[in-house]
Amino acid sequence: xxxxxxPSPTGVLHIGGARTALYNWLLARGQGGQFVLRxxxxxxxxxxxxxxEQILDALRWLELDWDEGPFSQAERAPxxxxxxxxxxxxxxxxxxxxxxxxxxxxxxxxxxxxxIRGDIATPNEAIKDFVIRRxxxxxxxxxxxxxxxxxxxxxxxxxxxxxxxxTPRQVMILRGLGSEPPAYAHLPLLHGPDGKKLSxxxxxASVQELRDAGYLPEAVRNYIALLGWxxxxxxxxLSTEQMIEGFRLDRVSRNPAVFDEQKLRWMNGxxxxxxxxxxxxxxxxxxxxxxxxxxxxxxxxxxxxxLADFETLTAFIFDGPKEDPKAFDKVIGSDGGAxxxxxxxxxxxxxxxxxxxxxxxxxxxxxxxRDVKPNKVFQPLRVALSGGTVSPGIFETVALxxxxxxxxxxxxxLART
Numbered sequence: 001x002x003x004x005x006x007p008s009p010t011g012v013l014h015i016g017g018a019r020t021a022l023y024n025w026l027l028a029r030g031q032g033g034q035f036v037l038r039x040x041x042x043x044x045x046x047x048x049x050x051x052x053e054q055i056l057d058a059l060r061w062l063e064l065d066w067d068e069g070p071f072s073q074a075e076r077a078p079x080x081x082x083x084x085x086x087x088x089x090x091x092x093x094x095x096x097x098x099x100x101x102x103x104x105x106x107x108x109x110x111x112x113x114x115x116i117r118g119d120i121a122t123p124n125e126a127i128k129d130f131v132i133r134r135x136x137x138x139x140x141x142x143x144x145x146x147x148x149x150x151x152x153x154x155x156x157x158x159x160x161x162x163x164x165x166x167t168p169r170q171v172m173i174l175r176g177l178g179s180e181p182p183a184y185a186h187l188p189l190l191h192g193p194d195g196k197k198l199s200x201x202x203x204x205a206s207v208q209e210l211r212d213a214g215y216l217p218e219a220v221r222n223y224i225a226l227l228g229w230x231x232x233x234x235x236x237x238l239s240t241e242q243m244i245e246g247f248r249l250d251r252v253s254r255n256p257a258v259f260d261e262q263k264l265r266w267m268n269g270x271x272x273x274x275x276x277x278x279x280x281x282x283x284x285x286x287x288x289x290x291x292x293x294x295x296x297x298x299x300x301x302x303x304x305x306x307l308a309d310f311e312t313l314t315a316f317i318f319d320g321p322k323e324d325p326k327a328f329d330k331v332i333g334s335d336g337g338a339x340x341x342x343x344x345x346x347x348x349x350x351x352x353x354x355x356x357x358x359x360x361x362x363x364x365x366x367x368x369x370r371d372v373k374p375n376k377v378f379q380p381l382r383v384a385l386s387g388g389t390v391s392p393g394i395f396e397t398v399a400l401x402x403x404x405x406x407x408x409x410x411x412x413x414l415a416r417t
Contacts, residue, residue: 001033002155005059005066006073006145008040009051012206013058015198015259016160016190019224023187024158025064026225026247036152037069042144044074058207062217063240071152073144080139083147083177084132092176098135102143102172104128110168115185115249122168130169142166146173154182158249161186185249188228191256198259210264214287214308216275219268227257237270269305277301284310290318299396313392317400321387321409328416331383336372338417341380343370345410354403360395384413 003024007017028035039055041047056070084100087093093102105124112120132143139147145166149157164186171181190198198205210220222238231238231246238246272280281297284290287307296314303313316322331337347362348354363381367374378394385406391397398406 001028001031002036002153003028003033003158004036004038004149004152004154006038006040007055008043009055010046011051011054012208013055014206015224018058018062018207019190019227020159020187021059021064022062022221022224023247026243027156027158028067030244030247034067036071036154037066038071038073038148038152040073040145042074042138042141047074054208061211062207062221073148076144076148077139079151080144080147084139084143087132087173087176090176093132099131100133101129102132102176104130104172110171112167112171112184115183116252117186117254120164127168132173142169143173146170149182150174150177150179156185157182158185158187161188185252187252188254188256190227190259193258193260214306215264215268216271219264219271223264223267227259228253237267265305272304273301283307295400299392299400303392313390316386316391321385324388327383327387327389331389332380332413332417336376337380338414340370340372340377341384341410342414344377344381345407345414348398348403348406351403354399356395356399359398363395381410384410
């Protein structure tokens with residue numbers, strides 16, 4: 001088996017393209033085949049080196065390695081010209097005002113056996129003779145793709161359903177060249193949760209955006225694999241090895257799949273919580289540029305859903321409490337918040353040793369003695385330490401900050417009341 005991923009380098013790699021690349025990669029890895037990377041860069045204005053590098057960068061981040069390529073379609077112009085001349089000499093094409101058109105039969109139909117959708121029949125009369133070379137001598141997309149697939153020995157084409165209308169034309173070209181077409185499979189479109197075609201209004205729409213938002217490549221691979229395919233009827237969290245072993249085109253749905261970033265966040269959180277602590281620390285050091293974060297990672301890991309959540313949850317540990325006057329006024333400045341905070345301060349000042357176990361005992365004793373709900377004590381302390389109402393566990397936070405820093409921040413908060 002030889003499969004290919006052939007993106008147009010017009011910018012970032014969108015999620016739909018990433019899924020196409022992943023499915024081809026899984027087929028190749030699962031069946032001992034080759035995964036070929038071809039860049040369809042005949043649009044010279046948009047096909048800049050920077051855009052090509054964005055595609056390669058996204059594939060590397062997803063850890064989708066290729067066996068051959070990347071090949072440039074534009075650099076294969078001589079092979080395209082040779083194929084056109086073969087079609088002309090065989091009577092399958094003709095000149096028309098400087099352009100070359102493929103001769104389409106007037107009758108009959110072209111049938112494509114789609115491995116996801118079954119047979120797709122297109123009446124030949126619905127396809128007029130179409131241009132395969134412009135008057136300036138450049139080959140058009142359908143000609144170039146068909147010739148490249150032939151020359152690269154591609155046996156299986158897996159791509160988006162927006163290419164279904166191209167397939168009969170490419171089959172006609174290949175048959176005119178005396179070549180057997182590859183097998184075809186067209187993947188369903190991706191929709192957002194609102195049922196409309198996936199776009200930026202649904203959140204992150206590209207691999208680069210997902211990476212920058214703090215998602216893990218292994219979680220993204222798992223999630224996009226399930227956008228139209230299932231290992232079985234129950235399993236959601238899949239190792240890459242399971243996906244390679246289980247991926248089959250006959251389990252790919254023909255119906256549109258829904259990309260829901262909230263579900264991806266949930267899955268990413270599961271992956272984050274299962275990461276070895278040292279691994280997570282290394283990834284967060286690279287993302288944030290911070291060092292000495294082991295303690296903060298230890299208390300934040302259970303609450304994180306993306307790597308970016310680390311800064312949201314723990315920046316106050318390193319940078320001090322954030323300024324959130326609304327949170328301060330609501331939690332400390334009213335309803336006995338300052339008195340409860342002062343009581344917590346007194347208890348923590350006498351806590352010995354100042355470790356997680358004894359910090360928790362001291363604060364729970366304050367709750368009991370004041371006969372209030374836990375949050376009436378814990379939330380004022382949280383706001384005093386972090387500036388906001390969200391943080392890692394309050395006992396873990398206090399223990400990590402230590403007695404001196406905890407009391408300093410509490411005193412600063414009490415001084416504002």
